[in-house]
Amino acid sequence: MWKYIKYLNVFVFCKFLKLLGNIMVLLVLGIVGFTWYAVVPGYYGPLMLVGPAGRALGSTLLVLVFSILAIMLTWCYLTAVLIDPGQVPPGWHPFPDDAVAARELELMQYADYYIDRRDPRRPRFCKRCKAWKPERSHHCSVSGHCVLKMDHYCIWVVNCVGLLNYKAFLQFLAYTFVASVMAIACLIKPMLSFFQGTVASGSAVAFIAVVINSAFAVSLAGFLVMHANMLAANCTTIEMYEKERIHPWPYNKGFKRNFEEVFGKSKLRWLLPYYTAEERRQLLDSCLNARLLQSYQSSSNLNTLGGDAV
Ligand SMILES: [Zn+2]
Numbered sequence: 001m002w003k004y005i006k007y008l009n010v011f012v013f014c015k016f017l018k019l020l021g022n023i024m025v026l027l028v029l030g031i032v033g034f035t036w037y038a039v040v041p042g043y044y045g046p047l048m049l050v051g052p053a054g055r056a057l058g059s060t061l062l063v064l065v066f067s068i069l070a071i072m073l074t075w076c077y078l079t080a081v082l083i084d085p086g087q088v089p090p091g092w093h094p095f096p097d098d099a100v101a102a103r104e105l106e107l108m109q110y111a112d113y114y115i116d117r118r119d120p121r122r123p124r125f126c127k128r129c130k131a132w133k134p135e136r137s138h139h140c141s142v143s144g145h146c147v148l149k150m151d152h153y154c155i156w157v158v159n160c161v162g163l164l165n166y167k168a169f170l171q172f173l174a175y176t177f178v179a180s181v182m183a184i185a186c187l188i189k190p191m192l193s194f195f196q197g198t199v200a201s202g203s204a205v206a207f208i209a210v211v212i213n214s215a216f217a218v219s220l221a222g223f224l225v226m227h228a229n230m231l232a233a234n235c236t237t238i239e240m241y242e243k244e245r246i247h248p249w250p251y252n253k254g255f256k257r258n259f260e261e262v263f264g265k266s267k268l269r270w271l272l273p274y275y276t277a278e279e280r281r282q283l284l285d286s287c288l289n290a291r292l293l294q295s296y297q298s299s300s301n302l303n304t305l306g307g308d309a310v
Contacts, residue, residue, distance in 0.1 A: 021158030025081060028156060029074070031212060035183050036070045038209035039063075043190050066182060072271075073175035077157065079273040080169045085162030086148035092288060093132040094123055101132065134287050136251075137162075138238055148287045151236040163287055164280070167262050168273035170231070173224055180217040184210050234258040261286070 040063050047059040093101035108125065126133045126146050133139075138150040140160040147162040154161050154169070161169045190206035230236065234251040235243050243249050252258065263270045264279050275283065 021155045024156050025158055028077060031216075032070055032074055032077075034205075035179070035209050035213060036067070038205045039066050039183055039186050042205050044186065062186060066179065066186070069175055069179040069182065073172055073179055076168045076172035076175055076273040080154075080157040080161065080165045080172055081159055083159075083165050083168070085150070085160045085166075086164040086284070086287070088129070088131065088133050088137055088146040088148060089288070090131070092134065094134065095132075105132075136236070136239070136287065148284070149236060150238060152238065163283055164275070167264075167275070170227055170262070171271070171273050173220055173227065177217060177220040177224055180213040180220065183213045184217060187213075231262060232258060234261065 044059040044063050044066075048056050048063060050056070095101040095104060104123070105125070124133050124135065124137075125131070126139050128139050128141075128144075129146050131146070133146045134148065136149045137146050139145070140147050140150060140153055140162075142153045143160050147160045149163040149166070151161040151166055151169075153159075157165075157169065157172075159165065187206040187210050190203050191210045194203035194207045230240065232255050233243065233249060234253060235249060253261070261283075264275065269275075269279075
């Protein structure tokens with residue numbers, strides 16, 4: 001039995017996910033391009049130039065709105081793919097100084113310490129990175145490092161979703177859902193001509209685009225509801241399991257503050273996939289400061305403080 005188990009190397013699976021992810025980027029961009037082609041040059045673009053003025057104006061507005069949606073979702077997608085989700089800075093530790101950090105690391109190996117593993121604010125150490133990691137961060141086996149406020153590794157964005165790209169990821173989901181629903185609504189009429197035997201120009205393309213976008217809209221609706229609930233509770237996908245056991249959830253600051261923690265306070269930037277330098281600094285500070293850890297230490301009757309491996 002064991003001689004077979006040793007061949008089940010999860011890291012091979014991680015490499016496979018990375019390879020699959022590169023194909024996914026092309027697939028996503030291909031679907032976006034195909035759907036835009038079905039809606040704009042395939043059907044509504046020509047209607048802008050012929051027929052009654054009202055229809056031409058309506059088609060122009062539709063083309064404009066759909067093109068803006070396509071640009072926004074592509075921008076959000078590429079941001080989620082390309083930016084660093086938030087690596088733990090080298091040498092970071094939660095202790096007052098380096099000497100204490102070194103001593104705690106040594107104690108961790110020998111001391112018979114008690115650590116409340118249910119508390120997400122406990123001091124934590126990553127065996128793979130051989131480094132301390134802040135609360136809410138986790139080691140990502142695919143990217144090979146610890147990620148701040150890690151949510152999950154996403155093969156669609158070929159990147160770990162964490163502190164700095166979660167906003168872009170959610171915006172990508174939202175824009176894609178709206179664009180998918182709009183594409184379905186816009187292409188119903190040309191698609192029906194495909195079944196009525198009056199094969200109009202672009203009807204086969206419209207049919208394929210409606211099928212693909214229907215699948216995306218249904219799955220994205222479920223995904224959006226799930227992430228909206230987690231955003232409202234200030235909880236990541238990984239933490240969903242921890243949250244069930246911990247009451248009250250220590251990071252829940254109320255819906256408004258939880259929302260602003262991810263999306264910022266500027267209403268304009270709620271729609272745009274980037275942070276200002278100041279917003280980025282505040283986000284990193286919120287993850288890297290040790291205030292919660294200090295409260296954990298003061299509230300625990302620990303004679304010896306150890307760490308939680310991975
Ligand atoms: Zn790590």
